[in-house]
Amino acid sequence: MSDPRALRPGQTDPAVIRNFCIIAHIDHGKSTLADRMLQLTGVVDARAARAQYLDRMDIERERGITIKSQAVRMPWTVTEDAAVLHGIESGPGTYVLNMIDTPGHVDFTYEVSRSLEACEAAILLVDAAQGIEAQTLANLYLAMGADLDIIPVLNKIDLPSANPEKYAAELAGLVGCDPADVLRVSAKTGEGVEAVLNEIVRRTPPPVGVDDAPARALIFDSVYDTYRGVITYVRVVDGRLNHRDRIKMMSTGATHELLEIGVISPEQVKVGEIGVGEVGYLITGVKDVRQSRVGDTITTQSNGATEPLGAYKHPNPMVFAGLYPIDGDQYTDLREALDKLQLNDAALAYEPETSGALGFGFRCGFLGLLHMEITRDRLEREFGLELISTAPNVVYNVTMEDGTEHEVTNPSEFPEGKIDEVREPVVRATILSPSDFIGTIMELCQTKRGTLLGMDYLSEDRVEMRYTLPMGEIVFDFFDQLKSRTKGYASLDYERSGDQAADLVKVDILLQGEPVDAFSAIVHRDTAYSYGVMMAGKLKDLIPRQQFEVPIQAAIGARVIARENIRAIRKDVLAKCYGGDITRKRKLLEKQKEGKKRMKMVGRVEVPQEAFVAALSTTQPTEKSGKK
Known part of the structure; x- marks a missing residue:
């Protein structure tokens, strides 16, 4: 085999390519293991290295979670001793490893399923102190469904609470191998990571494809860059794609010129072409990410393929919530921000809606609660918006x-x-x-x-x-x-x-007999009373007292199930009356009473924005609920 410098994209023999991904439960060390691999293979030097190198967004680094999957190309040289020790049949030499680091949270399962389609093997990473978790199983079943080779690895063996023997047996029983075959590593210290890289070379089958067939490449992700337009990540299955080729999207028939083609190692590197089994990126100058749909097949316009590759199922939103700007003048800014965010997040769905209480906003669909929380956080952080979100609900x-x-x-x-x-x-x-x-x-x-x-x-x-x-x-x-x-x-x-x-019912919250749609909820009949009592009590504390008494009612249809009263602010009209006839005092009180009655008939209850924020934020999950 050749020197790593000769392994140029487009001229690489598919026999030396290994495409794999890392899957695990959240916080089991995927990104840290990826950091060690980047350092060991030499694509990131010690000066440029930083923790969670592939987590590019600020929000990923702050929360310590991966939200977007990332692909990176690494050269790895197998020595003669390592080839003998690990039983690598293809022998010593330099191999090309294409790694995809995937998210671990249930809300980003669609990112994981997309990444699996571009791979032949998956590293199943498990924390040696915590063992198998629910998302470990979910991702394992996804990988098995995609017919990938599973490489079991135990991480964090350096922890005092680690129990590698116990969890190796548990993992072996799940995957169907011998406990001795489960690799043990510490991504933090780097112990055992070389053995994992050699095992990837041994266990991962090389990609299969026809070099001289019409080009076919699968889109597994796309992101939006403000200056360069849509950047499309692809895995080439057959043929090759060249710089300045005219390409065609097989689902829409749209054609574009390839302005730039390259690989990620770990920054973007321009190349002239990419061939069978390679993972790279394409830039066509297109500004609409919907023209570069994940799961679509790319081919060349002339002598192109006729049969597309298998597509992904588009994720359907599971949780809905309304997003409204606190300042009504920011409605246009919110619409533009959602447009731009959707280019980076294909799973986000939204449509305009109006609320009598909150004004103009959008009803947004998310894949789960963390997805909702991250979206709102990104809108506020990246676009400078101040938002109110209504309580999340599902489709009935x-x-x-x-x-x-x-x-x-x-x-x-x-x-x-x-x-x-x-x-x-x-x-x-x-x-x-x-x-x-x-x-x-x-x-x-x-x-x-x-x-x-x-x-x-x-x-x-x-x-x-x-x-x-x-x-x-x-x-x-x-x-x-x-x-x-x-x-x-x-x-x-x-x-x-x-x-x-x-048996579901709609509980309305009424202020002085008028329903406030922002506080309405669809709940089971058995919990309707407790929801009504909770919201009425909360609003009593949050809404300031008016010049007249305000009843807060929770109702199912015409039937009131809970009530609280906000007492009126009462001016002391008897302050000047000291001594004298009681009838004068009574006359003044009766006059005040009539005035309050008239005010109640024409007065409107003003609910401050702070009350909306406080009432709605406590009915939705707190920030910690997104972390597992």
């Missing part, structure tokens, strides 16, 4: 007695009249926990209307519980409660699994 299907059907993404859309059936989305949830907390978890899931599907012991003291749960119950405080009741040990993963009929 309502069938009326006359047979008409309504899709409800917002409580204000809930139809009036006689309802025959309301159907709500349900999820299949997997909870992994120490066996000490089985009773606590069962109690929590029962209060959230969950149904136990099954339970398996992964080891003597760890259990996997599977539940069907209404998604509307998960989007409020389920994860917070699960963590607090299990002292932070339980982990949760969930996926959509159809819908079910449920």
Whole structure:
């Protein structure tokens, strides 16, 4: 084999290419392991190195989580001794490793599934102190579904609380290998990382493709750059793509000229062409990311392919919330910000909506609560907006007695009249926990209307519980409660699994008889009373006293289920009356009473923006709920 400098993109023999990704539960050390690999392969020198090198966004670095997957090309030289020691049949030499670092959180599973399509193998990384978590299983099943070779690795063996023998046996039982085959590393110190790189070369099959066939490349990600337009990340399956080729998107038929083609190592490096099995980026100058859809197949305009590669399923939003600017003048800025953010985040969906209380805003669809939180954070941070978000809710299907059907993404859309059936989305949830907390978890899931599907012991003291749960119950405080009741040990993963009929009602909050749509919610009939009491009590504390008495009511239809009163500010009209006839005092009080009555008829309750922010922020998950 040749020197690494001769391994130029487009001229690399596919036999020396290894495409792999790293999958794991959040905070098990994916990004740290990627850092060590970048240093060992020499693509990042000690001066440029920094922790979480591939996490480019400020928000990723602050929270310590990966949100966008990143691809990087690394050369790795296998010595003769290493080839013999690890049993590498292709022998010593320099190999090209294309690594994709993926997110670990359930809300970014769509990023993981896209990355898997560009790989032949996956490193399954598990924390040696915590063991297998719910998202570990979810990502493992995704990788197995994509028919990838699984390389099991235990990380953080340097921790005092690490128990590598126990978790190696657990991991081996899951993957179906011998515990001795599970690699043990410390990404922090670098111990064992060389062995992982050699094992990648041995275990990962080289990419298969036809070099002289019409070009076919799969788009697995696209991002937007303000100055250069859309940057498209591709994995070439057949043929080759050259600089200045005219390419065609097979799903839309749109054609573009390749203005720049290159690889990421780990910064963008321009090249003349990329061939079979290679991962790279393309720039065509296109400003609309929707013309570069993830899962589409790229081919050349002349002598192009006729059969596209398998596509991804586009992610459907699971959680909806309204986003409104605190200052109404920022509505146009919010629309432009959402347009730009969607170019970076294909899973974000939004449409305009109006609220009588909050003004003009957008109803946005997200893949989960952390996705919602990250989106709002990015809008405020990157575009300088101040936003109010309404409480998150899911999509309900309502069938009326006359047979008409309504899709409800917002409580204000809930139809009036006689309802025959309301159907709500349900999820299949997997909870992994120490066996000490089985009773606590069962109690929590029962209060959230969950149904136990099954339970398996992964080891003597760890259990996997599977539940069907209404998604509307998960989007409020389920994860917070699960963590607090299990002292932070339980982990949760969930996926959509159809819908079910449920006894759901719309609870309206009325101020002086007028409904305030921002505070309305769709809840189960059994919890409607507690929601009404909670919101009425909260608003009583948040809304300032008026010149007249203000009743706060929670109602289902025409029936009031909870009430609080905000007492009027009363001017002391008797201050000047001392001594004298009681009838004069009574006359002044009666006059004040009449004035209050007239004021109540024409007065409007002013709800300050701070009250909206405080009332709505406490009904949605707090920041910590995004972290697992």
